[in-house]
Amino acid sequence: MIRFDALRVAYDxxxxxxxxxxxxxxxxxxxxxxxxxxxxxxxxxxxAGFVQPTSGRVHVDGRDVTDVPSERRGVGMVFQSYALFPSMTVAENIAFGLSVQRVARAEQRERVDRVAEQVGLRPEQLRRGVAELSGGQQQRVAIARALVLRxxxxxxxxxLSNLDAKLRVQLRGELQxxxxxxxxxxxxxxHDQEEALALSDRIAVLSEGRLAQVGTPREVYEQPATAQVCDFVGEATRLTDAQRRLLAGLDGDGLAGDGEVWVRPEHVRLAVDGGAPAVVRTLAYRGPSTMVGLELAGDPLLAAVPSAAAVDLALGDPVTVGLDAHRVHRFGAAR
Ligand SMILES: Nc1ncnc2c1ncn2[C@@H]1O[C@H](COP(=O)(O)OP(=O)(O)OP(=O)(O)O)[C@@H](O)[C@H]1O
Ligand SMILES: [Mg+2]
Structure with a gap:
């Protein structure tokens, strides 16, 4: 459907x-x-055709569109800033592209009504000025304006980045x-990894203009291809050599070897018989889970525990720590 071939974009x-x-x-x-x-x-x-690549090609539907102007690519874009026309009503904003295309009035009205319903705008809101709408409602208008052109x-x-946390979660569900x-x-x-994991069929993780990994949310989170992906998508601690030696005692030599070892907080266990001695340094309650910042062998280690199990923890408490050696992520020596 869409293909980028060796797409390179250089600015000055x-x-x-x-x-x-x-x-x-x-x-x-x-x-x-x-x-x-x-x-x-x-x-x-x-x-979208707003930037001309320095080299490489863009294909849509098997057609090379690299030199096709934006308006003939069949692409609708919603910008972070919405870019609505403040002096127009909601209906006029949504219909804008249709008027440019000289679509008949009656059909415009019909298409605006239908798309407004799809994005959750009420009929009486269509007659209001866009400036009277909340951020979330304006975002719906921006999406409707793109969709109405089919x-x-x-x-x-x-x-969703301009919206408050609650509305962001609600709107992303609606968007899906x-x-x-x-x-x-x-x-x-x-740039919000939680949003990406929640919404996407597949995710491409970019790092400094290069593709670091592409896969389903589960693949990217559970089998990160590089240390950068592991670090950026979700939370993880890179174990120091001293931490690896201490933790390896439990699992034989499961943590030995070359390269980096990273562990996700949910794979760190507390109150483990014969575990490595650590101290609680931070506690962040997150509702269902609590993120425990530990100090182990002089360096930090993050552990996520069910909040019910964290209820008795206090800063400065000594704890014992273990982890599932087969759940860690290993990466080759850093570049
Ligand atoms: N018009 C431009 N002229 C010169 N450099 C640019 C221009 N647009 C982007 N860049 C540079 O290209 C790089 C990538 O920018 P881009 O806007 O694609 O990043 P982004 O991933 O969208 O970032 P953000 O999450 O902050 O929006 C940055 O280093 C940026 O400074
Ligand atoms: Mg950007």
Whole structure:
């Protein structure tokens, strides 16, 4: 459906993408995930036709669109800043692209009504000025404005980042439902790993303009390809040599060998008979679980425990620690 072939984008003083190869399947909810500056927006803009690649090609539906102007790519884009017209009503904003295309009035109204319903805008809201709407409602308008043109592909650049945490979670659920309903191939950009894991069919993790890994949320989280992916997607501690020696006592030589060893907090166990001695340094209650910051062999180690099991823990408490050696992640020597 979408293919990037060795896509390279260089700006005057920097290279944003170093030859990106990527394929997105028809109907997929595909996410570009990575830290600020890794090239996510650049990749999206190259797909939309707002940025001309330095080299490499972009294919949509088997057609090379690298030199096709943006408006003829069948792509709808929702920007982080919404970019709505403040002096227009909600309905006028949504219908804007249809008026440009000189679609008949009656059909405009029908399509606006239908898409408004899909994104959860009420009929009476259509007559209001967009400036009167909340951030979440404006975001719905921005999505409706893109969808009303019936694009083949929907591009969303950090569409939820301006919203409060609760609304973000609600809207991402709605977005997922809407995407399934409409069946539209979607490329979503975020630096929020939790959002990416929750929403996506597949995720591409970018790091400094390069593809670090592509896979399902489960694959990326449970089988990270590199230490950067392990570190960026979810939480993890890189064990020091001293920590490895202490923890290995429990599991034979399961932690020996070359390269880095990383462990996710949920695979660190507390109150283990014969475990390594550690001290509780931080406690962060997260509802169902509590994140316990331990000090082990002079360095930090994160452990996630069910909150019910953490209720008696206090800062400074001595604990014993163990881990499942087969659950750790090993990576070759750092580059
Ligand atoms: N118009 C531009 N001119 C020059 N450099 C740019 C331009 N746009 C982006 N860059 C640079 O390219 C790199 C990638 O930028 P990009 O906006 O794609 O990152 P991003 O992953 O979307 O980051 P963020 O999460 O902060 O939005 C950055 O180093 C950025 O400074
Ligand atoms: Mg960006």
């Amino acid at each position: 003083d920097s290279v944003a993408l170093h030859g990106l190869d990527l394929e997105v399947a028809e109907g997929e909810f595909f996410t570009l995930l990575g830290p600020s500056g890794c090239g996510k927006t650049t990749a999206l803009r190259a797909l 694009p083949r592909i929907l591009l969303l650049d950090e569409p 439902r809407l995407q399934r309903e409409v069946g539209i191939t979607t490329v979503y950009v975020t």
